Amino acid sequence: MTDAPPLVELVRSGFVESVHHGAVVVVRPDGSVRTAFGDVERPFFPRSSCKPLQAVGLLESGLDVGSADLALACASHNGEPGHVERALALLASAGLGESDLHCPAVYPMYEPARAEAIRTWPGERRAAMNCSGKHAAMLAACVRRGWPTRGYHDPGHELQLTIADTVEKLTGEPIAATAVDGCGAPLFAFSLTGLARSFSRLVTAQDGPARRVADAMRADPWLVAGTGRDDTLLMRAVPGLLSKVGAEGVHAMALPDGTAVALKLADGATRGRAPVLVAALRALGALPDNPAALSVVEGLGRGAGVVLGGGREVGELRVTGECLAALAS
């Protein structure tokens, strides 16, 4: 990753202030590589962009939930009341409670929900953590299958072995390494190309668990992220789009025809992702026709609200010429 090319520049008052290096891959519906900018074959950590693949593994393990709970299982959610309540309800339906979650207790990431929680909760809570839906679904799958819930996050647990097997099938690659994700669950390393191919498979599957996960996420983009979040805004704006963020500058998305994009910013920056995604949508002719939707997407694409001076916008994010040229080719 030390040789990653520049993907995005931050411009302040007309001058380039900062640069995000990284890699981006676009695969065709048949899984062949259409664009590779940077090293897209080296294993990396997909972080929460792997959640849809893990959710397919949960269905393969016997998880038996409706579409909304499945969307929450794929979520990096804001911790808004609707997210927290659904995670608790999913746990309750399996006869479990918040203390069974292995993910750490936090205040919500969505600022208004966070402020409200600081004012009114007795303290931080696990159900508010952005991965609580995944953890609740993992626990529910164990109960359904008769596996022990204790140690459900251990990489050697039957559930995690089943998920790892599913991840390898969807990416078409062996897992290169297993680590600990931010929430304490197993984290699997594979290539950026493998991530893009797996997203392509989710949307092109005719039926079965892969398609169920893609449809659940697209049916309720708010549950997958929340108010004001990129995934929610993009899936609402672009019909049929599947989109999932990951920590440390990761993002993956697939168009309904199976064309898929995956990117990793080498430095892990959050703010650099949306401009690359929007540039990819533009290059693929997939920007929305609807003017209101187009305006939202274009705002994300230039980092609206990111570069401020005295509370006013004094700059923007923009994709580098080299990256734009690669996406256009």
Add this chain to the structure above:
Amino acid sequence: MTDAPPLVELVRSGFVESVHHGAVVVVRPDGSVRTAFGDVERPFFPRSSCKPLQAVGLLESGLDVGSADLALACASHNGEPGHVERALALLASAGLGESDLHCPAVYPMYEPARAEAIRTWPGERRAAMNCSGKHAAMLAACVRRGWPTRGYHDPGHELQLTIADTVEKLTGEPIAATAVDGCGAPLFAFSLTGLARSFSRLVTAQDGPARRVADAMRADPWLVAGTGRDDTLLMRAVPGLLSKVGAEGVHAMALPDGTAVALKLADGATRGRAPVLVAALRALGALPDNPAALSVVEGLGRGAGVVLGGGREVGELRVTGECLAALAS
């Protein structure tokens, strides 16, 4: 900056997950360059690392305050009660109030103070913004000098012209560009080498405004930043050290002999700065002897508490071999 070399790696579960590119320069007490890793001559935005230079300009403009207020004028403070109260007192001493500040209203950046403010304040406030001391001191200088306070942040205001002149003298370079800083004040572009040279001059000055600023910051490291912050911890741990962070991955420091270090992470990352600073201190033989102080500095150097999994430390930050080799040479 697109060709910046890798400075810092983030390691998760033994694997490199992310990389921060950038540039670092070390200058000798005479201002000559000892180490240059990356392009250290290109103009960049020093952000809040410029505050000590701006404070010298305030003294040159006639600002007449004590050492503690001068430290606050150089601060990117946490918005803890002691910071907010001192900013308000400085304004009051000039016959002004919080509404005269041009910086935006926020909740404090220090999490416990932020939570307390969310619980008890009627809303966000300008005095809590990390640059409120600089803005209050700018206003006080205008009052003292008889310049209009209205528009004190305008790059064409007499105060800002005086500050720009001082900045050029301290860096030994013409200002390459003027932009809008995050707080709305003028932001001057110059080279990383110029920033390091200016810090060297602050600590080697025998007396006068430059030395007054360096001494004020070193006399009260808590006012310059706050609880748990790198600048506060480093200045407390390393006797005679002058240290000042800037947004977008900037940091500058000077040892009491006039050796100075300045760095910019190309991607603007906050977390990558301390490991490079600590590696530079080690290369310069300036780590503290005191075991408790050494432990604090070494914790900053490996990014203690940054790489977590399920609430536990599962990795660290480390300076790249190329950067370490450059610093050692």
